[in-house]
Amino acid sequence: MQRTYKKQTVADFRQRVKRVDPAFAVIGEAAYARPNVRYRPLVSLITGAGWLYLVGLLLTDPGRIPISLQLGSLPEQLHMLVMALPTALIFTTVLILPVHLARALLRFNPRHKNARMILLGAIVGGTLAYLPDDSVMAGLDYLHGPGKDGLLIAQSKALNGLSWLISALTS
Numbered sequence: 763m764q765r766t767y768k769k770q771t772v773a774d775f776r777q778r779v780k781r782v783d784p785a786f787a788v789i790g791e792a793a794y795a796r797p798n799v800r801y802r803p804l805v806s807l808i809t810g811a812g813w814l815y816l817v818g819l820l821l822t823d824p825g826r827i828p829i830s831l832q833l834g835s836l837p838e839q840l841h842m843l844v845m846a847l848p849t850a851l852i853f854t855t856v857l858i859l860p861v862h863l864a865r866a867l868l869r870f871n872p873r874h875k876n877a878r879m880i881l882l883g884a885i886v887g888g889t890l891a892y893l894p895d896d897s898v899m900a901g902l903d904y905l906h907g908p909g910k911d912g913l914l915i916a917q918s919k920a921l922n923g924l925s926w927l928i929s930a931l932t933s
Contacts, residue, residue: 818891
């Protein structure tokens with residue numbers, strides 16, 4: 763009894779690989795690659811909170827920056843550049859925040875945990891940015907000792923009622 767050997771083509775090989783290991787047939791070696799994204803919950807949370815807090819401050823009182831620029835020592839040529847940076851930040855936020863939302867909600871993949879923490883931080887930062895002044899003062903009443911004194915001294919040294927944070931960022 764003689765055996766006939768058929769030369770295997772590329773299509774035959776792919777069909778056999780698909781039968782033996784379907785994941786490898788679809789993606790290739792990436793099917794077994796470990797994700798190289800590190801999960802950093804605290805860094806992602808702080809990044810999201812700071813990012814949306816800054817955007818919230820820019821949106822709640824957009825007149826702070828021109829007043830601070832007039833009081834500062836920055837040359838007039840750079841004022842337009844400084845005014846363009848918050849606009850670019852807000853525009854980037856409008857584009858990037860839905861991307862993180864889609865990554866966190868639509869794909870339940872462990873590689874997207876950082877996007878979930880950025881969204882959680884963004885919620886915290888947005889809440890802090892839109893917090894009424896009465897609530898902030900009530901929160902300061904709960905502080906005791908040097909923490910409360912330091913915050914009140916920093917607030918009293920602000921220039922002409924400007925927030926000390928915004929004046930430090932723009933000068």
